[in-house]
Amino acid sequence: MLEINNLAVGLEEEDKQILKGVDLKIGAGEVHAIMGPNGSGKSTLSYVLSGKDGYEVTGGSATLNGEELLGMEPEERAAAGLFLAFQYPVEIPGVGNMTFLRTAVNAQRKARGEDELSAGEFLKVIRAKAKDLEIDADMLKRPVNVGFSGGEKKRNEILQMAMLEPKMCILDETDSGLDVDAMKLVSHGVNALRDEGRSFLVITHYQRLLDHIKPDVVHIMANGKIIKSGGPELALEVENNGYADLLAEVA
């Protein structure tokens, strides 16, 4: 599904290298988690994969089902099946949530040569999916993320994911700012989307999210590299001992 080879990335505006040769291979239907201390490059990886400005790729490659992602526009990556659930979902005053979702769904369908959904068809689909995530009609009508609580914003991210049905989902600290109940709700939404043809990359600081979204593989990232990979037990080790031991091991 997603294959990252020796990816090196710096900042565009300053001479600073953030990713220093990341290798990662996620098979179809797999759930991988990346953990790591602050500043290790986890969020940068998610932004670079989704095409945010401000980064300069200095080496390596990232392919989604064999297609090179790094030269594509963000919307092309989305149409190819990539989805990033933002750590801080952006508020967009003046754009209704429903309008936004329908525009996005239809833009992707159009890019893939599929027919656009009519307003009626769209409404039917979104109502069912919103209900599962306890998103009410009011939240769909309001401007995108404006005045949403932290939990509402994250649920809205998962709703977008459910509507867009991407192949490769990246969740960037989706657990940040969530209370226990909200985390369960969001995790439930994610688990409902788990499928043989869909893979996940879950970026998190805490092991507790991984109790709800069970990963197949856990990677530890530090200083712009993946320094260790293992099973779910690796997350528990971090939870218990912190990163210090792991960092020392590599050094």
Next chain:
Amino acid sequence: MGAADIQTGAPVLDGLQVTDTGWAQDARTSALARLRDMGLPTKRDEYWKYTDPATLTAADAPSAALFEPGEALLFDDVDRLKIVFVDGVFDAEASDDFSLENVEISRLADTANADIHWAKSLYGVLELNGQTPVKRPLAAMNTAMATDGILLRVTGKVSKPVSLIYRHKSEVSDAILHHVIKVEAGGDITVTENGPAAARFNKVMEVDIADGAAFHHVRAQGRDHERRAATHMFARLGAESTFKSFTLTANGVLTRNECVIELTGDDATASVAGAAVGDGVFHHDDTVFITHDALNCESRQVFKKVLRNGAVGVFQGKILVKEGAQKTDGYQISQSLLLDEDSQFLAKPELEIYADDVACSHGSTSGAIDEDALFYLQSRGVPLKQAQDLLVLAFLAEALEEVESEELSEAIRARLEDWLSRRSA
């Protein structure tokens, strides 16, 4: 005598003469006297600091190429009573009959020879009120020289909009129109205006809104790239009355829209809003002066401008709260979205308050498209151009929301979408 005969400067002002007409003659004569007294505006005037009036006061109207937009005029699908002016000249053939329940419609030109007319108590009167504390010479010139316009007396709720349509067919036309609208107690009317009007257009609209009456105004200034316009709206509001005015401006080399509102009765509400989209040689000036002179009144000013390729936007907005105008609620926002670094927005928001129990807020911002929002939309698969358009429309939405009629607001929104779709990313 039309504005084409007017030369800049005192010697020519001296040569102006008022046409010998009936009931309006006194108003015209005194307007001419105050115009001579004030002189024509120049760029040295504080009130014209950001907008050079030279081409508005020049002897001849600079010619303006005709523009065929290749689309129906705005509001063509709306059921309305049409009154058409071509280069400032009434077009009877293209206009509907002046018969509509609850509104008495006449032309200034038709009634000119009568000795008495209801409009006598308003013609040039609200304009004169609006000359203090800031002088507005182009409005005085309009009162003195206008020979045509529409006079509306509204006595009840009018079932459909009265639509003033301004066509532009001569490259050198220089039009002056003066409209007077009196909304009697219990009256409720929507007046729309649209079209480029002329190469140069000087228009005054005086609106007197009685207690409990409502006046809605929705305007779209034509897209002719080279046209110029100086317009004045003078409104006086009685108790519990409503005034709402919205203007869409897309293109036009020079536009100065002044709106002077006086809230004279308690519990009145005034809203003046504008959405301007300018590309290239475009100078758009909204100058607003709202006076609160009664208890518990609300006023709103919502102006949004989207500018690119060197377009210039100006906003001068003032809220004056007079002594005793307690519980005033004044809101003013002026914002520009600059799509490139060549464009400019100049704003002068002002508050002057002599009452101690009021809530007035004002804000003015200028900025580029929110890159984070843009990336967010793109990351969901929305192509860059479409994402930009969505954000531009979202930016303008607050001004558009001031339009009460959903039908008119939808028509404007559709027009804005067309404007956006014509430009490249």
